[in-house]
Amino acid sequence: MIRQIVNNIVSRATLGDVCQDREFIIDSTYAMLKSFNSFNLFNYYPSLNFLNAISGKKAKWLKMHKEVDVILEKILEEHRNRPRNNQDHEDLVDILLRVKDAGDFDLPLMTNDRIKAIILELLTAGTSSSSMTIEWAFCEMMRNPEIMKKAQSEVRAVVKGNTITETDIQSLDYMKLIVKETMRLHCVPILLPRENCKDCIVDGYDIPAKTTILVNAWACATDPESWENPYSFIPERFEKSSISYSGDDFEFLPFGAGRRMCPGMNFGLGTVEYVIANLLHHFNWKLPEGVKTHDLDMREFTAISTVPIQPLRIVPISTSRPN
Numbered sequence: 074m075i076r077q078i079v080n081n082i083v084s085r086a087t088l089g090d091v092c093q094d095r096e097f098i099i100d101s102t103y104a105m106l107k108s109f110n111s112f113n114l115f116n117y118y119p120s121l122n123f124l125n126a127i128s129g130k131k132a133k134w135l136k137m138h139k140e141v142d143v144i145l146e147k148i149l150e151e152h153r154n155r156p157r158n159n160q161d162h163e164d165l166v167d168i169l170l171r172v173k174d175a176g177d178f179d180l181p182l183m184t185n186d187r188i189k190a191i192i193l194e195l196l197t198a199g200t201s202s203s204s205m206t207i208e209w210a211f212c213e214m215m216r217n218p219e220i221m222k223k224a225q226s227e228v229r230a231v232v233k234g235n236t237i238t239e240t241d242i243q244s245l246d247y248m249k250l251i252v253k254e255t256m257r258l259h260c261v262p263i264l265l266p267r268e269n270c271k272d273c274i275v276d277g278y279d280i281p282a283k284t285t286i287l288v289n290a291w292a293c294a295t296d297p298e299s300w301e302n303p304y305s306f307i308p309e310r311f312e313k314s315s316i317s318y319s320g321d322d323f324e325f326l327p328f329g330a331g332r333r334m335c336p337g338m339n340f341g342l343g344t345v346e347y348v349i350a351n352l353l354h355h356f357n358w359k360l361p362e363g364v365k366t367h368d369l370d371m372r373e374f375t376a377i378s379t380v381p382i383q384p385l386r387i388v389p390i391s392t393s394r395p396n
Contacts, residue, residue, distance in 0.1 A: 075207050075348070080200040082344050087195045088152075089164035094144045098196055101137045145189040166192060199337060202261070203344045205380050209259040210251055210349055212385050213306045215358065216366050220308065224248050228353045237350050242343075245350060250308035252345055253318075256327035258306060259379055262291040264329050290326040299324040318342070356389040 076099060084092040092098065126132070152166045163171070169191060173183040214221040227247045228237075267286045274280070295303040301310070316322045318338060320330025328335040335341070352358075360366070370383040 076200055076204040078348055079204040079207070079344055080196065083195060083199040083203075085164075086340070087165045087192060087199075088148060089162075089167070092144075092148070092196065095196065098141055098144060098193070099200060101141055104137065141193065142189065145192055146185075148192060149185060149188065165195070195337075199341070201380070202335075203341050203348075206252065206255055206259070206341075206345050207348050207352075208381060208385050210255040210345075211352075211358070211387065212369060212371065212381060213255060213258070214251070215360060215385070215387060216369055216371075217306060218366070220251065220306070221353075221358065224251055225353045225357070228350055232350075232354050235355070237347065237354060242346050242350055245346070247308065248350060248353070249346065250311050252342070252349065253311045254306055254308040256318075257294045257300075257325060258304075259373070260290050260294055260327040261379055262289060264288040264290050264326065265333055267333075288326070290329075293324050293326060296324060352389075355392060357392055359388050359390065361386055361388060 077095070080092070080095045080099060084090065084095060148166065149170070152164075152170055166188070169183065169188045173185075173188065176183075214224065224247055227245055231244045232241050264287070267288065269280055269282060269284055269286060271282045272280065280286070293299070297303055316325050318325075318328055320326060320328065320334045323330070328338045328341075360369075369385070370381065372382045373379050374382055
């Protein structure tokens with residue numbers, strides 16, 4: 074349900090409406106990435122690529138790709154056929170099609186395939202990273218009921234009525250600490266690969282030019298030399314801290330750093346904070362009958378993002394009052 078909520082938000086920004094085939098696109102992409110992340114001899118011995126064909130993996134991937142491509146092509150066709158008179162009401166696909174048709178921007182050649190790739194990237198990566206953060210935040214709050222209670226008390230003291238405004242969210246200081254601590258403990262482990270342009274020495278190691286460099290962001294975020302009780306969920310650690318999401322603090326890099334840090338940072342944070350605030354405001358939460366806090370499975374696997382092996386299952390109890 075969290076993935077659907079987030080994908081609805083991303084779809085409206087990207088497509089102008091909720092994608093009718095969102096569940097199929099997301100599920101197909103997750104299935105492909107999960108299989109890519111599984112052990113595959115081809116990753117170590119490229120000459121054994123034929124094994125993917127024999128095992129049926131390649132045929133399965135191609136089938137999924139074709140099915141997703143049909144949906145993306147339908148999205149483009151729907152946007153081409155509708156009036157585009159008012160640029161104030163354009164969604165992202167409208168803008169990309171306008172750029173493609175104009176052809177006068179100093180950009181690489183914009184093709185239908187590139188537009189479809191951008192759409193798919195936004196619908197999948199934009200959905201998974203935000204929904205992952207929300208799910209992990211609730212995992213941690215369910216394991217720490219006092220944190221949940223403190224967050225709910227703050228939200229219900231700030232919000233007047235049933236509708237949460239942007240101004241309300243800016244006043245939810247403790248909830249923002251929870252989001253930040255969630256991103257510290259449950260970030261994507263490895264940042265996008267970098268390549269150094271010249272020879273350098275780091276901590277006594279010679280790094281030749283054009284070396285592919287992988288930054289372990291999770292190790293930075295749990296380094297005992299930088300963090301007290303690094304594996305404990307303590308939102309208050311950020312209360313008087315100047316550490317931000319900007320990428321200037323190398324012990325905390327949930328969105329990366331430099332020119333290639335996540336361009337959707339503000340959109341993602343806004344989505345996460347809005348959804349969490351609403352779920353805390355309108356519902357109390359409990360574990361299913363017979364499940365204790367220590368029973369929660371905090372193991373994870375990495376696909377587009379790092380997600381729980383066992384999806385979180387909790388019971389909502391509505392607290393909303395009629396207007």
